[in-house]
Amino acid sequence: MTRLIIIRHGQTLWNLERKYQGHSDIALSDKGIKQAEAVAARLAKEKIDAVYASDLSRACKTAEYIAARHNLKVNITPELREIKFGEWEGLTYDQITARWPGMLGKLWTTPDELEIPGGESFHQLKERAYAAIQKIIKxxxxxxxxxxxxxGTIGTILCAVLDIHLNHVWSIKQDNTAVNIIEYYDGRPVITLLNCVRHLENN
Structure with a gap:
């Protein structure tokens, strides 16, 4: 059995300010660092053989806390980045709605049909992220x-694993430092844990 433990990064200031991050390299907030430390402590007793992360600092730094507990290095994987939000990056929901009336609604209802100005599609995100996951498994x-x-990246990976339409991507909640586990039996994926944040109960 091959086992993937997929973790969302800790909180950033832009998460707190509800700004769209995408490929913007935003650091962890103080709370995000504490969250990263907490998830690393939770996973300390797991037998982890390798650690991978997006090259964006919020993911990479979270991964470093986990890797340190196992004396491992972080394998930087740009294909695991968040979706590129293009011209929306750094803007809030209200700012985007004012400049692109009606477009942001599609993000939540029909993301599969959304064309982000200067960005990428959810199909492109799914293709690059799931290809990276398949390579890691191999x-x-x-x-x-x-x-x-x-x-967003984790959501599209889970859509691929479950073979469900991308329009359901936001039906799969992912909190900061949420832990998800996928076990592969002869190549067949089984999700055994989803969006678990019990390590944050006292943080």
Whole structure:
């Protein structure tokens, strides 16, 4: 059995300010650092053979806390980045709605049809992120691998695993430092844990 532990990064200031981040490299907030430390402590007793992360600092830094507990290095994987929000990056919901009336509603209802100005589609995100996951699985047969990525990225990966339409991507909640576990039996994926944040109960 190959086991993936997929974790969303800790909180950033832009998460707190409800700004769209995308490919913008926003650091963890103080709370995000505490969240990263908490999820690392939670996973300390797991037998983790490798750690992968998006190259954006919020994911990479979260992964570093996890990797340090296992004396591992972080394998930087740009394909695990969040969706590129293009001209929306750094803007709030209200700012986007004012400049692109009606467009943001599609993000939540029909993301599969959304064309983000200067950005990428959810199909493109799913293709690059799931290809990265498949490569990781191929390179670590029979091992347990921690993967730190982003909310949208993880959502599309889970859509791919469950073979469900991308319009359901936001039906799969991902809180900061949420832990998800996928076990592969002869290539067949089984999700055994989803959006678990019990490590944050006292934080």
């Amino acid at each position: 390179e670590h047969p029979g091992q347990t691998v921690a993967v730190v990525a982003h909310g």
